[in-house]
Amino acid sequence: MDQKPSLNLSVWDADREKEFIKISEDLGVSDPISARIIGEQGQEFRLELGSIKEEGTGTLTGALRFNADSSLDLPVAGDWVLVTKLSGEEYLIHKVLPRRSLLVRKTKGETLKPDPICANMDRIFLLQGLDGDFQPRRLERTLIQIWESKATPVVVLTKKDLYLEKEEELREKIEIVRKSCPGVEVFSVSNHRREGLEELEMFWKDGSTSAFIGSSGVGKSSLLNLLIGERIRSVNEVRESDSKGRHTTTNRWMFRLDSGAWILDTPGMREIQLWSDGSGLEETFPEIFEEASNCRFQDCSHISEPDCGVKLAIDSGKISEERFKSYLKLKRELERTANLSSPNSVEFREQKAKWKSIHKEQKRMQQQRDRERYR
Numbered sequence: 516m517d518q519k520p521s522l523n524l525s526v527w528d529a530d531r532e533k534e535f536i537k538i539s540e541d542l543g544v545s546d547p548i549s550a551r552i553i554g555e556q557g558q559e560f561r562l563e564l565g566s567i568k569e570e571g572t573g574t575l576t577g578a579l580r581f582n583a584d585s586s587l588d589l590p591v592a593g594d595w596v597l598v599t600k601l602s603g604e605e606y607l608i609h610k611v612l613p614r615r616s617l618l619v620r621k622t623k624g625e626t627l628k629p630d631p632i633c634a635n636m637d638r639i640f641l642l643q644g645l646d647g648d649f650q651p652r653r654l655e656r657t658l659i660q661i662w663e664s665k666a667t668p669v670v671v672l673t674k675k676d677l678y679l680e681k682e683e684e685l686r687e688k689i690e691i692v693r694k695s696c697p698g699v700e701v702f703s704v705s706n707h708r709r710e711g712l713e714e715l716e717m718f719w720k721d722g723s724t725s726a727f728i729g730s731s732g733v734g735k736s737s738l739l740n741l742l743i744g745e746r747i748r749s750v751n752e753v754r755e756s757d758s759k760g761r762h763t764t765t766n767r768w769m770f771r772l773d774s775g776a777w778i779l780d781t782p783g784m785r786e787i788q789l790w791s792d793g794s795g796l797e798e799t800f801p802e803i804f805e806e807a808s809n810c811r812f813q814d815c816s817h818i819s820e821p822d823c824g825v826k827l828a829i830d831s832g833k834i835s836e837e838r839f840k841s842y843l844k845l846k847r848e849l850e851r852t853a854n855l856s857s858p859n860s861v862e863f864r865e866q867k868a869k870w871k872s873i874h875k876e877q878k879r880m881q882q883q884r885d886r887e888r889y890r
């Protein structure tokens with residue numbers, strides 16, 4: 516069968532059910548319920564209860580909070596969790612189920628601590644404005660992190676209405692971005708003129724879960740408003756009033772479209788601090804890794820070695836000089852963080868290794884599912 520398997524990093528399926536049963540048994544809790552984190556505000560989480568599709572509010576059990584090795588063990592938007600009912604619509608969150616994708620950045624500052632942003636996203640839409648926000652080099656940095664998350668990146672350039680009289684310039688800019696994101700689909704939209712939205716619609720038809728990320732003011736909320744057909748602000752007000760009228764600043768909310776797809780709106784982040792072991796470099800700079808196979812030395816740094824395939828490709832124009840510079844800069848930054856001589860760098864390697872082995876197992880299970888499905 517040539518039909519591609521649909522994305523299923525987000526959905527509740529038989530494997531999640533199995534994991535859920537296993538974790539329930541391990542924890543020994545009675546009446547466990549599965550739920551998804553659809554909103555975060557401070558210590559409180561908004562939940563959608565798996566089986567009944569109702570919403571509730573969740574707080575962490577003391578055990579989950581105190582036994583957490585790092586913030587990676589605590590829930591984030593998109594997570595599937597095991598909860599028990601307290602009373603009314605209040606629930607206790609006992610455990611985060613294994614994740615199939617996880618977007619993480621490094622917390623600001625010199626320490627190497629992870630700051631998870633969202634989990635179990637099928638796609639992550641990276642929005643960049645065609646106004647003063649425009650900076651293709653910054654996309655490469657975030658793409659490293661998205662590729663490592665295991666979600667599929669999609670780039671959306673916003674505010675194309677600013678180029679109504681300058682179509683040639685617009686085309687050039689889009690072309691520059693395409694070259695900075697090989698293997699990634701690139702779209703351009705105008706929220707003000709409602710242009711370019713139809714091309715994106717295919718992404719919300721499959722009941723998938725996506726996140727919008729990008730600088731503040733790039734137009735994430737405006738685009739979401741168009742997609743859900745109502746003002747997000749008013750949606751938040753409704754939600755705040757049904758969580759007992761408490762007025763807190765909302766951090767991250769997921770919104771359900773009519774098609775059943777979920778979209779997570781995140782607060783603006785201009786530049787993502789890398790929490791990466793460099794594995795996303797290859798997907799972000801595929802042309803460099805491809806040419807590196809022609810280098811004489813396997814560990815060639817493509818700087819001063821003889822018979823360097825990458826240098827040859829730069830000389831012949833096959834690899835752009837700019838892209839190569841950007842690659843080197845990001846690689847050096849990654850090497851610096853990985854070498855930070857703090858206990859955190861040990862923690863970093865451990866956490867990364869843990870996440871990788873979980874993902875390997877997920878991938879194996881996925882392949883098995885696909886084999887069974889398409890047999």
Ligand SMILES: Nc1nc2c(ncn2[C@@H]2O[C@H](COP(=O)(O)OP(=O)(O)OP(=O)(O)O)[C@@H](O)[C@H]2O)c(=O)[nH]1
Binds near residue numbers: 704706
């Ligand atoms: N010209 C133009 N302006 C837009 C477009 N989309 C949004 N804007 C404007 O950009 C500003 C920010 O839009 P938002 O949708 O609030 O941006 P955001 O990404 O949600 O910002 P944060 O919530 O701060 O992360 C507003 O003044 C919008 O009117 C667009 O397509 N074209």
Ligand SMILES: [Zn+2]
Binds near residue numbers: 807817823825
């Ligand atoms: Zn080389």
